Amino acid sequence: MNNTSVPDFELPSTGGKTFKLSAHLGKTLVIYFYPKDAxxxxxxxxxxxxxxxxxxxxxxxxxFGISRDSIKSHENFKAKFEFPFDLLADTEELACQLFGVIKMKKMYGKEVRGIQRSTFIINKDGVLIHEWRGVKVDGHIPEVLEFIRSL
Structure with a gap:
């Protein structure tokens, strides 16, 4: 999927907004998918x-952070930890399907369908230029920042 234009998509966002990918052209975007609020x-x-x-x-x-949680859940999560960025509610799995992040995972010995922790970098022209899948949290954010600085 690297070096391909990302199709425009819209999702409900915290702060009563609607996120639209095309509205953010001109900036580099870090879009990270995570399994569950809190x-x-x-x-x-x-x-x-x-x-x-x-x-x-x-x-x-x-x-922007994306999970399948509701906007209400996102608003609470964002407020509790004072995130300065918006969280997007993908309750219909629109973006999850677009980026292919839904996987079968083992949880407590059972197979469950869920989001594989993943981070995507989209450049100012709307092109996906880097992705990390199956992310381990430790050390990941400095790695993403280093990549952004290398652009």
């Missing part, structure tokens, strides 16, 4: 993006 790994990941937000911002980069 779970330990997802909370840590969000906090690390929050803690490095100014560095991403100074590199003309916006961050």
């Amino acid at each position: 779970t330990p790994g997802c909370t840590t990941q969000g906090q690390q993006f929050r803690d490095h937000y100014a560095e991403f911002n100074s590199a003309n980069t916006e961050i």
Whole structure:
């Protein structure tokens, strides 16, 4: 999927907004998919993006987190941990399908369908230029920031 234009898509966003990919042309985007609001790994990941937000911002980069949780759940998650970026609700799995992040995973010995933690970099022209799939939270955000700075 690298070096391909990402089809325009719209999702409900925190803050009562609607995210539309084409509205963000001109900036680099970090779009990260995570399994579930307020779970330990997802909370840590969000906090690390929050803690490095100014560095991403100074590199003309916006961050968006996506999961299948509702906007209400996202608003609570965002407020509790003071995320300076918006979270997008993909309850219909529109973006999940577009980026191919839904996988069968083992949870407590059972097969469940869920989001594979993944991060995508979309350049200012709307082209996917880098992806990480099956992300481990530790050390990931500095790696993403380093990639952004190398552009």
